[in-house]
Amino acid sequence: DAGVIQSPRHEVTEMGQEVTLRCKPISGHDYLFWYRQTMMRGLELLIYFNNNVPIDDSGMPEDRFSAKMPNASFSTLKIQPSEPRDSAVYFCASSPGGELFFGEGSRLTVL
């Protein structure tokens, strides 16, 4: 079975640009999570969905961040406009309920 698939794996952009990160969860998993990893703050939960519905977005840092899950097989995390402090590795994870299965992450660098 394919795992969680994230794209792009690496993104370098300039401050002010829009960034869209994509995630395809494991088929059949009802939960989808977006995490951010930085050296300073470690792994932080940004938002999670259950059956495509956002359940908790309290971890989204500010209005520049938005996430959608239009269907069970696709989710996006968008940053607009991006800032250098958004540089991090963004992980998507899915779960059937229980352990989370993580994608390989999208490394974002905002110059």
Added chain:
Amino acid sequence: AQKVTQAQTEISVVEKEDVTLDCVYETRDTTYYLFWYKQPPSGELVFLIRRNSFDEQNEISGRYSWNFQKSTSSFNFTITASQVVDSAVYFCALSERDSGGGADGLTFGKGTHLIIQP
């Protein structure tokens, strides 16, 4: 509020030594789940174990073992006869069960960087 503390930021041992990674958690829930994940240098997060709050039995999987003690709110991880391939960052995590009963996101500790020297 839930919290996970991994006080050891970095541990370095020589291959074949045993090593224990500490994890202390805080939660007000009586039902919760504890996890360990491994993050090797390649960056992906690999699930190792999940344990629910009602099961205090220790678990052994090959060279890995886990000691869950509710009395001290700890969920420690021991690697026996460590190998260079065990070098990674290890994260302990906690999930409080929400009313829906499903996964509701994990709170991670800061991680312990384990270095196994040949």
